[in-house]
Amino acid sequence: xxxxxxxxxxxxxxxxxxxxxxxxxxxxxxxxxxxxxxxxxxxxxxxxxxxxxxxxxxxxxxxxxxxxxxxxxxxxxxxxxxxxxxxxxxxxxxxxxxxxxxxxxxxxxxxxxxxxx
Amino acid sequence: xxxxxxxxxxxxxxxxxxxxxxxxxxxxxxxxxxxxxxxxxxxxxxxxxxxxxxxxxxxxxxxxxxxxxxxxxxxxxxxxxxxxxxxxxxxxxxxxxxxxxxxxxxxxxxxxx
Numbered sequence: 001x002x003x004x005x006x007x008x009x010x011x012x013x014x015x016x017x018x019x020x021x022x023x024x025x026x027x028x029x030x031x032x033x034x035x036x037x038x039x040x041x042x043x044x045x046x047x048x049x050x051x052x053x054x055x056x057x058x059x060x061x062x063x064x065x066x067x068x069x070x071x072x073x074x075x076x077x078x079x080x081x082x083x084x085x086x087x088x089x090x091x092x093x094x095x096x097x098x099x100x101x102x103x104x105x106x107x108x109x110x111x112x113x114x115x116x117x
Numbered sequence: 118x119x120x121x122x123x124x125x126x127x128x129x130x131x132x133x134x135x136x137x138x139x140x141x142x143x144x145x146x147x148x149x150x151x152x153x154x155x156x157x158x159x160x161x162x163x164x165x166x167x168x169x170x171x172x173x174x175x176x177x178x179x180x181x182x183x184x185x186x187x188x189x190x191x192x193x194x195x196x197x198x199x200x201x202x203x204x205x206x207x208x209x210x211x212x213x214x215x216x217x218x219x220x221x222x223x224x225x226x227x228x229x230x
Contacts, residue, residue, distance in 0.1 A: 004159075035218060043205055045160070045221035091159050104150070104173055105209075105219065107159030 002027045004092050004108035012114050013082045021077040021111045023092030032096045034075040039089040051075060082115045121210050121222035129228045130198050138193040138225045142210030149191040150219060152207040160207055166191050167213050203229045
């Protein structure tokens with residue numbers, strides 16, 4: 001079974017500063033993918049960044065980067081230069097590549113990020 | 118290029134009733150997954166449809182059923198509604214075998230009274 005743990009129910013950051021959102025995962029599979037999604041109050045899940053288990057370099061997408069530490073089973077999201085529009089719920093999710101089917105995402109409970117002006 | 122669309126946006130039902138939620142996938146996507154997100158929780162996988170068949174199912178009772186149509190759109194049906202079924206229901210689409218992200222719709226908020 002797969003499990004995602006996000007230990008920070010809420011985080012605060014000042015505008016223009018960087019913030020790290022924590023995520024640890026548990027799986028016995030060797031091939032898996034890790035995702036971060038942003039969910040504004042409107043409800044839609046917005047894809048931010050993806051890291052494959054065999055990727056040697058940390059993923060980056062604009063102001064988002066994923067600090068992937070495989071041995072520690074952590075996949076922290078780093079948001080640089082925070083903006084007021086970054087205020088939202090952030091979810092870490094995992095997919096395992098097994099069973100020949102397309103993927104089921106397992107989500108954590110999320111972290112509510114508030115960016116202060 | 119239209120993204121994933123869901124209808125209705127909001128729905129209020131009474132305990133014991135049945136409900137149908139609808140989803141149209143992003144253009145070019147043939148796989149649809151459904152998730153239930155209770156208040157304050159992360160989404161939970163319900164099931165996934167590809168080629169009009171249920172391919173994978175999460176830990177949900179048989180009251181939850183679905184369907185996929187030849188145009189890849191999908192329905193989620195919930196029978197004998199319980200108060201605990203109140204949640205945001207999210208639909209996500211992807212190309213089958215796609216390694217990257219699933220594209221999510223805006224969700225349907227179901228309230229059971």
